[in-house]
Amino acid sequence: MRIAIVSHYMPPHVGGIEFVASLLSRVYADAGHDVTWVASATPERPSESVEAGTRRVRITGANLLEERFAMPFPVIGPGGWTAIDRAVRDADVVHVQDCLYTMSIAAARAAAQHHRPYIVTQHVAMVSFGGGLIDPMLATAYRTVGRAVLHGARHVAFVSENVRDWFTQHVAPDLRASLIPNAVDTSLFHVAGDAERAAAREAFGIPRDAAVVLFAGRLVPKKHVRSLVDVLGHTDAHLFVVGDGPERDALAALGQRVTHVPRIPHARMPEAFAAADAFALPSTGEGLPLSLIEALASGLPCVVSDDPAFAGLAACDAVVRPPLAQLSSALADALAMPASRRATSRAWAQARYGLARFRDAYLALLAEAAR
Numbered sequence: 001m002r003i004a005i006v007s008h009y010m011p012p013h014v015g016g017i018e019f020v021a022s023l024l025s026r027v028y029a030d031a032g033h034d035v036t037w038v039a040s041a042t043p044e045r046p047s048e049s050v051e052a053g054t055r056r057v058r059i060t061g062a063n064l065l066e067e068r069f070a071m072p073f074p075v076i077g078p079g080g081w082t083a084i085d086r087a088v089r090d091a092d093v094v095h096v097q098d099c100l101y102t103m104s105i106a107a108a109r110a111a112a113q114h115h116r117p118y119i120v121t122q123h124v125a126m127v128s129f130g131g132g133l134i135d136p137m138l139a140t141a142y143r144t145v146g147r148a149v150l151h152g153a154r155h156v157a158f159v160s161e162n163v164r165d166w167f168t169q170h171v172a173p174d175l176r177a178s179l180i181p182n183a184v185d186t187s188l189f190h191v192a193g194d195a196e197r198a199a200a201r202e203a204f205g206i207p208r209d210a211a212v213v214l215f216a217g218r219l220v221p222k223k224h225v226r227s228l229v230d231v232l233g234h235t236d237a238h239l240f241v242v243g244d245g246p247e248r249d250a251l252a253a254l255g256q257r258v259t260h261v262p263r264i265p266h267a268r269m270p271e272a273f274a275a276a277d278a279f280a281l282p283s284t285g286e287g288l289p290l291s292l293i294e295a296l297a298s299g300l301p302c303v304v305s306d307d308p309a310f311a312g313l314a315a316c317d318a319v320v321r322p323p324l325a326q327l328s329s330a331l332a333d334a335l336a337m338p339a340s341r342r343a344t345s346r347a348w349a350q351a352r353y354g355l356a357r358f359r360d361a362y363l364a365l366l367a368e369a370a371r
Helices: 016-030 064-069 078-089 102-114 134-152 161-170 194-204 225-232 248-257 266-274 290-297 308-313 324-335 339-352 355-370
Strands: 002-006 034-040 047-051 054-059 093-097 118-122 155-158 177-179 212-216 238-242 258-261 278-280
Touching (some): 002 078, 016 054, 016 093, 034 078, 078 102, 093 102, 102 118, 118 134, 118 161, 134 161, 194 266, 278 290
Parallel strands (some): 002 034, 118 155, 155 177, 212 238, 238 258
16 A cells, blocks of 8 residues: 655654654554655755655755744745645555644645555644734634644544544534554653663763752753753752753753763663653653653653643653642652652553554545545
8 A cells, every 4th residue: 555644754853753754654554555755855955765664755845934933834835735645646555744734735735636544653742932913823823724634534543542532523523533642662662771861871971879850851841841841940859851952051050060961872861861750841842752751761760840731641650740839849759759750650551551552543544544
């Protein structure tokens, strides 16, 4: 079967959707399908290549909204619409990542024109970008253009209960939909031993005996990196940051007690988790962050926020969900968490976010859409 995956970005641009799309391309290719993946070229130049059994088509996209408002929303040019139309026309089934990107809209339009079935994975619900005109415009876009894209799909897969519930309440209550959480390779992300932990710290230049809190993600306002820095400034803990963005200047306040690696290959992320004692992601407006799943699979205690996005983790003993005002005590609790509670982190990830469940669910959706 010929499959076209359409997303807003692809690696080396960093983000959860990109890595899930990459995982999907691998799952489909390993199952014997002919896969083409189309996305914005940012930060590379437009090109075509074959990587890991997938034809990757990088198209031109203006990235001004991310540069100015930390809003990852590339706008494609005429050549991009043509490339997406061609990929959809040549496919048997199309898999769209999120409903509101210009790439998604182009793919849905082409699918209607060429009578191609498509499925949508919806990764996020409404995210606030600071109010003003942007938030009302975004909400309206979801209720109009986004609704049309979702209604045209053969099936919609939501990555979490929170995302599903928001769309049910605010956009479209009658979708053909299911819940398919993101996945992680639990053989790759594992609990590190003492020797592996020491080697990872040496590789990243992190003090061997420090209490290390890892943050992995884009340095943008909704991740509340500044709050994390403020809290750790009153402790002896060391902050290890993997990621980059406009909030990077906040890290300077920790002086020598921060290690910042703007970007590493995803294959090295298990090494980053091995170097940490706890993981922190006090963000809002998330779907199901891949970095959080990877931290759980790596056996780390996790501190998130009390945002509804993380409500589904309430029963996991290794996850702490404080209000931002209580972030300090939550981090202290995580760093002092006994081994018995930490063990639930790994078990939780294995039971809910295994690769086999993810693969089987999407291959079944693919077959259903093709019929």
